[in-house]
Amino acid sequence: MIDSFAELAPAILVGLPILAAAFPLLLGRLWTRIGWWISLVTTLAMTGIAAVLAYSVHVNDAVHHHLGGFAPPIGIELVADALSVWFAFLIAATATVVLAYTYQGGPRGRAFSSVYLLLIGGLMGIALTGDLFNLFVFLEITGIAAYSLIAARQHRDAAYAALKYLIIGTVGATLYLIGVAYLFMATGSLNMVDVSASLAGGGSADIGVPLYDEMLVRAAFAFIFAGLATKVALFPVHSWQPDAYSEAPDAVTVILSALVSTVAAYALIRVTFTVFTPAFFEVTPAATTAIVTLGVVSALVGSILAVLQSRIKRMIAYSSVAQFGLVVAAIGVATGPIPAEFALAGAIIHLIGHAIMKGGIFAAAGAIAASTGARTVQEYAALARRRPGLAACVAVLGFALVGVPPSIGFIGKWYIALGAVESEMWLVAVVVFISTLLTLGYVARLLERMYFILPEDAPSAVVTDGGDGVSIGMLLVVVLAVALTVVLGFLGGPLFELVDPYIQEVLHG
Amino acid sequence: MIEAVADRLLYFVVAVLLGIGLYMTVASPNLVKKVIGVNLMQTAVFLLFVTLAFVEGGSAPVVSQEAVAGRHASPLPHVIVLTAIVVGVAVTALALVLIIRLYVGFESLREDVIQEVRRND
Numbered sequence: 014m015i016d017s018f019a020e021l022a023p024a025i026l027v028g029l030p031i032l033a034a035a036f037p038l039l040l041g042r043l044w045t046r047i048g049w050w051i052s053l054v055t056t057l058a059m060t061g062i063a064a065v066l067a068y069s070v071h072v073n074d075a076v077h078h079h080l081g082g083f084a085p086p087i088g089i090e091l092v093a094d095a096l097s098v099w100f101a102f103l104i105a106a107t108a109t110v111v112l113a114y115t116y117q118g119g120p121r122g123r124a125f126s127s128v129y130l131l132l133i134g135g136l137m138g139i140a141l142t143g144d145l146f147n148l149f150v151f152l153e154i155t156g157i158a159a160y161s162l163i164a165a166r167q168h169r170d171a172a173y174a175a176l177k178y179l180i181i182g183t184v185g186a187t188l189y190l191i192g193v194a195y196l197f198m199a200t201g202s203l204n205m206v207d208v209s210a211s212l213a214g215g216g217s218a219d220i221g222v223p224l225y226d227e228m229l230v231r232a233a234f235a236f237i238f239a240g241l242a243t244k245v246a247l248f249p250v251h252s253w254q255p256d257a258y259s260e261a262p263d264a265v266t267v268i269l270s271a272l273v274s275t276v277a278a279y280a281l282i283r284v285t286f287t288v289f290t291p292a293f294f295e296v297t298p299a300a301t302t303a304i305v306t307l308g309v310v311s312a313l314v315g316s317i318l319a320v321l322q323s324r325i326k327r328m329i330a331y332s333s334v335a336q337f338g339l340v341v342a343a344i345g346v347a348t349g350p351i352p353a354e355f356a357l358a359g360a361i362i363h364l365i366g367h368a369i370m371k372g373g374i375f376a377a378a379g380a381i382a383a384s385t386g387a388r389t390v391q392e393y394a395a396l397a398r399r400r401p402g403l404a405a406c407v408a409v410l411g412f413a414l415v416g417v418p419p420s421i422g423f424i425g426k427w428y429i430a431l432g433a434v435e436s437e438m439w440l441v442a443v444v445v446f447i448s449t450l451l452t453l454g455y456v457a458r459l460l461e462r463m464y465f466i467l468p469e470d471a472p473s474a475v476v477t478d479g480g481d482g483v484s485i486g487m488l489l490v491v492v493l494a495v496a497l498t499v500v501l502g503f504l505g506g507p508l509f510e511l512v513d514p515y516i517q518e519v520l521h522g
Numbered sequence: 523m524i525e526a527v528a529d530r531l532l533y534f535v536v537a538v539l540l541g542i543g544l545y546m547t548v549a550s551p552n553l554v555k556k557v558i559g560v561n562l563m564q565t566a567v568f569l570l571f572v573t574l575a576f577v578e579g580g581s582a583p584v585v586s587q588e589a590v591a592g593r594h595a596s597p598l599p600h601v602i603v604l605t606a607i608v609v610g611v612a613v614t615a616l617a618l619v620l621i622i623r624l625y626v627g628f629e630s631l632r633e634d635v636i637q638e639v640r641r642n643d
Contacts, residue, residue, distance in 0.1 A: 153609045169627025176620040183613050187563050194570050
């Protein structure tokens with residue numbers, strides 16, 4: 014029973030939100046709040062299905078769903094394996110929780126609900142697809158939904174941020190598509206597993222010799238990496254992210270920071286390890302060097318830029334550039350000559366942990382802005398007196414971001430550093446340390462403002478527009494993120510076990 | 523040299539179009555022209571797919587009962603291009619909507635003017 018359900022589950026997970034996206038627009042004229050309830054029912058159902066699917070994959074084996082009954086390599090398949098299923102669950106669960114924030118915090122309206130569901134459907138598609146061109150389509154669905162959601166704030170700056178993101182994001186997606194075209198030229202296939210086998214000399218192309226040293230294949234990797242790096246927001250193609258995160262409505266920032274770049278980084282892991290495989294990097298060590306270098310530079314520059322910011326949302330956005338730099342550097346380490354299981358585990362765990370921590374911090378920043386109007390580091394002065402609960406939540410999440418144990422932030426960074434040492438890439442280990450110090454730099458600045466400035470010293474310019482606009486839903490999101498951050502901090506071992514089957518499969522065949 | 527270029531003429535056209543599109547996107551201060559540049563880039567990639575579907579002496583991939591034998595152009599890239607065109611149209615539509623909102627808000631289509639106004643805010 015559970016097996017036959019799991020067989021269908023990937024298709025339902027992708028199809029359900031996209032179908033449901035039509036209903037808020039259709040029914041919104043009759044009942045104004047129906048969009049929110051449709052979103053809630055859909056995302057709750059998806060969370061349940063994703064949980065069942067995750068259990069089934071964990072106990073039995075990976076689930077392959079052939080869309081329309083066409084078998085790959087000709088047909089498109091959806092794959093739920095030990096990696097994708099956890100991201101599917103993360104997407105569904107986060108989408109449900111963020112809805113609690115939007116109930117009073119907005120944005121509202123039928124168009125918002127429809128686009129929100131489209132975004133979730135697109136992200137789910139990226140997580141579950143096993144086809145390179147299908148991945149492009151879902152990247153663009155996610156992109157279009159994300160641009161629209163940023164522009165949901167009726168301010169001209171939000172439209173500017175959305176257009177900037179649109180242009181950079183579309184160029185990135187086009188670069189990715191060029192890479193896919195090159196892979197298609199080399200192998201004649203688009204299915205990830207089949208392309209991987211064809212590159213190794215077998216598969217449907219069946220050439221007999223590995224294609225790893227072909228210029229075409231190397232160029233394909235370069236284009237795909239450049240395209241996905243744009244979506245992940247690595248330095249120097251990060252410039253859309255601070256604008257997008259700081260100009261979007263607060264609830265949208267939470268979902269963007271928790272999921273959009275995270276899932277793009279997931280796609281990068283998928284393409285790097287499932288399609289190109291470590292054998293490609295053995296023949297092309299320059300690719301490993303390039304990934305590690307870009308990741309390391311991004312981690313350093315992102316942290317430094319974060320220290321320099323005065324507006325809270327921009328500061329946290331630059332912090333994301335830095336954290337994704339660490340994740341990409343870890344991906345690079347794992348492709349190195351010495352197989353580093355810990356580095357890959359660190360990349361995956363830090364991705365999931367970063368989603369929880371960043372979503373939580375942005376939710377807390379939104380709640381603080383709604384209740385006190387404070388949006389800059391200056392205005393956070395003496396916040397611990399005025400809003401002790403929210404200030405404590407920001408403090409815990411900030412320390413987790415630095416990597417203070419016990420927290421999920423510590424586990425991720427620990428595995429990344431361990432992997433770097435294991436594969437003798439000392440530079441990465443040093444950068445993890447430096448970026449931790451820099452993270453402490455901007456987190457400590459915030460804490461000092463909140464806890465060690467007396468109310469009489471605080472500037473009186475704190476705006477109090479709209480009074481206390483904070484809702485229970487907002488606080489629920491923040492508290493849940495704090496709880497998860499701390500509790501998962503004790504579960505480093507079990508988290509490793511969950512992703513270990515995937516790591517063994519890609520690193521040791 | 524010339525022969526090598528002539529053999530790959532279509533690939534060179536693709537590369538040139540891609541370069542022009544990317545340059546427009548980066549260098550033009552006019553937002554509408556930036557979007558046109560993005561469209562040009564996308565079109566170049568569509569042409570790349572159409573080019574690589576070409577099979578020498580192949581006919582259109584419409585297979586009837588009698589004509590299964592013989593050479594056909596690869597139909598898969600054509601399908602990909604159709605899908606990518608739809609995606610491109612959606613992106614362009616959204617970009618133009620955003621540009622209209624920017625024009626209402628800033629009374630300009632030039633990026634440098636908009637940035638100047640934002641700095642003075």
